[in-house]
Amino acid sequence: MTVEFKVIQMMQWLIMALLLGATGTVFASTIFSPASGVVCDKKSNYCVDEQGISMGLTKHYLGQKAQDALMNVIGDGVGVSLTEYTLSNGVYCDSNKKQCYVNRYYPQTKEKFERKLTMEIFVPMTTKENQVPQCQVDQIKARFDSKKGAFDGMSQQGFLLILRNPSKKACTLEALPTLAFKDANNTLLNVKRNTPKDLPSEPVLLPVIIQPDKEVSMRLHWVSSNVFDDAHCVTPNKTVLTLQGGSVSLPFNRQICSPKGNIAFFDQTQLEPMIQDKY
Numbered sequence: 348m349t350v351e352f353k354v355i356q357m358m359q360w361l362i363m364a365l366l367l368g369a370t371g372t373v374f375a376s377t378i379f380s381p382a383s384g385v386v387c388d389k390k391s392n393y394c395v396d397e398q399g400i401s402m403g404l405t406k407h408y409l410g411q412k413a414q415d416a417l418m419n420v421i422g423d424g425v426g427v428s429l430t431e432y433t434l435s436n437g438v439y440c441d442s443n444k445k446q447c448y449v450n451r452y453y454p455q456t457k458e459k460f461e462r463k464l465t466m467e468i469f470v471p472m473t474t475k476e477n478q479v480p481q482c483q484v485d486q487i488k489a490r491f492d493s494k495k496g497a498f499d500g501m502s503q504q505g506f507l508l509i510l511r512n513p514s515k516k517a518c519t520l521e522a523l524p525t526l527a528f529k530d531a532n533n534t535l536l537n538v539k540r541n542t543p544k545d546l547p548s549e550p551v552l553l554p555v556i557i558q559p560d561k562e563v564s565m566r567l568h569w570v571s572s573n574v575f576d577d578a579h580c581v582t583p584n585k586t587v588l589t590l591q592g593g594s595v596s597l598p599f600n601r602q603i604c605s606p607k608g609n610i611a612f613f614d615q616t617q618l619e620p621m622i623q624d625k626y
Contacts, residue, residue, distance in 0.1 A: 377435055380467050381408045390435035393417050397469050399430035399442040438464055445469040445553065470553060479556050482518035484593035487511070487557075491597060498568055504601060505568035508588075509621060512557040520563070520590075522552035522617040528583035528599065536583055538603065540615040555618040562621035569603040569613040580604040581612075 377390040385404055387394040392413040394404035406414035421427050430442040438461050439451035447461040447468065488511045498505030508526075512518060528538040557563050573580055583599045603612045 384468065384470075386434075386464065386468050388434050393432075395432065395440070395442075395468060397442060397445065399428075400432055434464075440464065440468060442469075465553070479517050479519050481591045482512065482520050482557065484590040484595065486514045486516070486518050487520075487588075487590055487595055488513055489588060489595045489597055492564075498566065502570055502572035502574045503568065504571040505566060507564045507566055508586075508597075509562055509564045510557065510588075510618070511562045512559055515559050517556055517558050519554040519556050520618060522555050523615065524565075524588055524618070526567075526615070527587040527589070528581075529585055529587060530581075531584040533584075536581055537610045538581065538583065538612045539610050540613050541611040552617055563618045564621045565618050566616045567613055568615075569601075571602055571604065573604055575604065575606045577607040578604050579607045579609065 378386060378388050380386050381394075385394055385396050385408070387404070387408045389409065392405070392409060393400050394408050395401060396404060400417070402414055402417065405417055421429070431440070433439045433451055437450050438447050439449075440447040445465070446455075447464040448455050448459040449461050450459065490509050490511075491506045492509055493499075493506040510520070523540075526540070528536045530536055555563055580602055581604075582602045585596045586599045588595045588597075605612045
């Protein structure tokens with residue numbers, strides 16, 4: 348078998364791996380991480396980081412021949428996405444969503460989430476979740492901020508739920524923490540957040556790290572008036588965020604409504620760093 352034929356065969360295989368995908372196990376012997384945030388695939392002959400397939404990293408860790416072969420495969424780039432790729436073990440990664448799955452086939456459910464490669468590629472070594480513990484109840488101070496009605500509209504209300512870490516140690520929270528709502532008798536109400544209806548599954552979100560004396564926030568938004576033909580309205584007395592070692596409660600005392608028979612009462616964004624002048 349000539350060298351030229353081997354290169355052509357490798358190029359054909361790589362195109363299939365990039366565009367079609369395969370099945371396999373995570374972190375096969377051909378896949379390794381030479382540096383934090385970098386994963387290389389010796390079988391497919393390319394390296395990736397959080398932005399996608401990288402020419403520079405491929406040359407640095409796999410050599411000039413690997414880079415040349417990759418450039419020949421990519422050509423003018425038409426029909427090939429460097430931000431979405433399938434490794435030789437079948438794991439599919441999307442750099443825009445910053446997630447990896449065991450394969451590229453839909454639906455991309457939570458059960459298919461490939462945690463090890465997601466953490467290796469998209470979370471820097473200094474902030475990996477296994478090095479930052481979950482937030483304890485005494486590490487979080489919570490408050491609401493209406494931002495002077497910035498989220499209010501006709502028959503709608505909303506505000507920011509702001510979480511601050513007053514401690515001297517960083518900690519992690521789920522990107523979409525679960526909120527519970529209770530009435531004046533401390534009875535749990537059947538109130539849930541809205542979930543996307545046009546997606547086969549919700550994306551798997553990486554934990555959010557809250558650095559010492561820093562804040563993160565998420566926006567809550569809901570229908571506040573009986574605008575439905577057959578509405579279901581409740582007025583929770585408080586909302587509760589459960590943390591390690593306890594929970595944090597905040598007064599709510601606002602009416603929220605949904606269509607009758609629907610328990611999805613409110614929208615909730617994922618946690619993100621607090622930007623003072625954003626609203």
